[in-house]
Amino acid sequence: MxxxxxxxxxxxxxxxxxxxxxxxxxxxxxxxxxxxxxxxxxxxxxxxxxxxxxxxxxxxxxxxxxxxxxxxxxxxxxxxxxxxxxxxxxxxxxxxxxxxxxxxxxxxxxxxxxxxxxxxxxxxxxxxxxxxxxxxxxxxxxxxxxxxxxxxxxxxxxxxxxIDPAAFPHGYQPSVQWLNQTFKDFPELENKFLLCLPGRITRLKGHETLIELVEKLQQHYPNLHAVVVGGADPKKAAYLKEMQDTIQSKGLTDKITFVGHRSDIREWLAFSDVVLSLSNQAETFGRTALEALSVGTPVIGWNRGGVAEILSQVYPQGLIAVDDHTALFNAVKQHLDEPQQVKPVTMFxxxxxxxxxxxxxxxxxx
The missing domain is CATH 3.40.50.2000 (Glycogen Phosphorylase B;)
Known part of the structure; x- marks a missing residue:
């Protein structure tokens, strides 16, 4: 052909x-x-x-x-x-x-x-x-x-x-060199329970929801830390500044780290304890959620679009009603209280x- x-x-x-x-x-x-x-x-x-x-x-x-x-x-x-x-x-x-x-x-x-x-x-x-x-x-x-x-x-x-399961193998762990470099660049991440929100910096990805979630959870879990993995287009600089101002006004500057655009997304997904999918609009597929589950990291996300299709097949306990912030809080709290296992992904x-x-x-x- x-x-x-x-x-x-x-x-x-x-x-x-x-x-x-x-x-x-x-x-x-x-x-x-x-x-x-x-x-x-x-x-x-x-x-x-x-x-x-x-x-x-x-x-x-x-x-x-x-x-x-x-x-x-x-x-x-x-x-x-x-x-x-x-x-x-x-x-x-x-x-x-x-x-x-x-x-x-x-x-x-x-x-x-x-x-x-x-x-x-x-x-x-x-x-x-x-x-x-x-x-x-x-x-x-x-x-x-x-x-x-x-x-x-x-x-x-x-x-x-x-996705290629060989590129995102179940149980994958970042190398010692990667961890050392990361703790050197972001010392605040060491010995923390990490919540990861991957994706570009745009209003669609649910950063406001993350900020609100961290504000509620950190009162009960001082070792909780959120990391935002994704770059901001120059056009989105004002939005990034607005978010950072909100974080500062809530006293959360030492609780949320922006690591910018990264080519080592697999490492960040594997290094995190929970990955969040909080987009304000349905995603057609949800590749990042699948990559996280493939390496064995739990994903919690709104029940819509392609992400919901992946979660319902692979990790149904991560599905929460769309925009239900109480359900989101409870789901993350459950993962903080008791680490959850993700079975190896055999589809997609x-x-x-x-x-x-x-x-x-x-x-x-x-």
Whole structure:
């Protein structure tokens, strides 16, 4: 098979990671893998792993992007992929128009993946106009069936995102060097019960809830400490400052540590005693929650979206009613009073995701 995946850019994020994972799986099975994007820092890795990258400015939500329809059509005609797999709305629209100009007999098969709960409108509907529409969780299947009646249920295929269990092994512990360096950088973390809130600094991730939780718990548990793992975009500097002011005004400066953007997320998840998932909006999948559970760290999160699907299968005692702050307090308190065990995770593997996706490609070609 020859498969061409299209996405805006190759910098970082779930869509990008998924694209690289499928590209790698295609190459491993002896298929040809092409990726079209505006480029980015992951291109070198993609090419080193055996795929071909074609650079095209298909990343801008602007009318000027329409100039890319003809060059995209030329790329498709030149490379003649069997399958074109779109992973984002601008590339999906450009592909839609590019394919219209190719005679039906020469057109590749079209597959899309719905990675997000996009705003509901005609612009987003394009993601549901493909021969097969991959949804990354049951929550996404429901989002499509509720909002896009044009998409027949039999054309929606749920394929969970997956992680490599070898990269997040059960019972993983950070190295002595890592611990020494961390205690040197953040001495306040030593001998503490650590609550971890991973994710970028945005209003969506539930930092206010964390601050309120720490304020309530620290009166009863002086050894409790919260750590926020994630960077703040320059645009979010004001929000970060606002949070730090709140923390200071509540006298919690020595109870909450911001460690910024990290590439050693596995270490932080394994090092923490409990990981929290407190997003104000449902997440389509919840990869970080899965990574934490995979290494054996309990996760407590709101009962919605993809995180709820993972918790209900892997660690149901971590599920709490959405925005129920008393239930959150009680759940964390229970973990403080009595350490909980997480069983090894046997589902949501990267191999399953790749196998199911490649099988779908083969089925469409039949």
């Amino acid at each position: 020859k498969v061409m995946q299209l996405l805006p850019e190759l910098n970082s994020g779930g869509v990008e990671r998924g694209t690289l994972e499928i590209a790698r799986a295609l190459v491993a099975e002896g298929h040809e893998s092409l990726v079209v994007s505006n480029g980015g820092r992951l291109v070198a890795q993609l090419e080193a792993e055996g795929s071909k990258h074609l650079t095209l400015a298909i990343h801008k939500k602007a009318l000027s992007s329409l100039w890319q329809i003809r060059p995209l059509r030329q790329l498709i005609e030149q490379h003649q992929p069997d399958i074109v797999h779109v992973r984002s709305r601008v590339p999906a629209w450009l592909t839609h128009f590019a394919l219209k100009g190719i005679p039906a007999t020469r057109r590749p098969h079209l597959i899309s993946t719905v990675h997000g709960f996009y705003s509901i409108n005609r612009y987003s509907q394009i993601m549901t106009r493909a021969e097969k529409v991959i949804a990354v969780s049951d929550s996404v299947v429901k989002y499509i069936t509720d909002n896009y009646k044009n998409c027949p249920a039999q054309d929606i295929v749920r394929i969970y995102r997956g 593997s990267l191999k399953e995701m790749c196998d199911q996706t490649l099988n779908l490609y083969k089925q469409v070609l039949k």
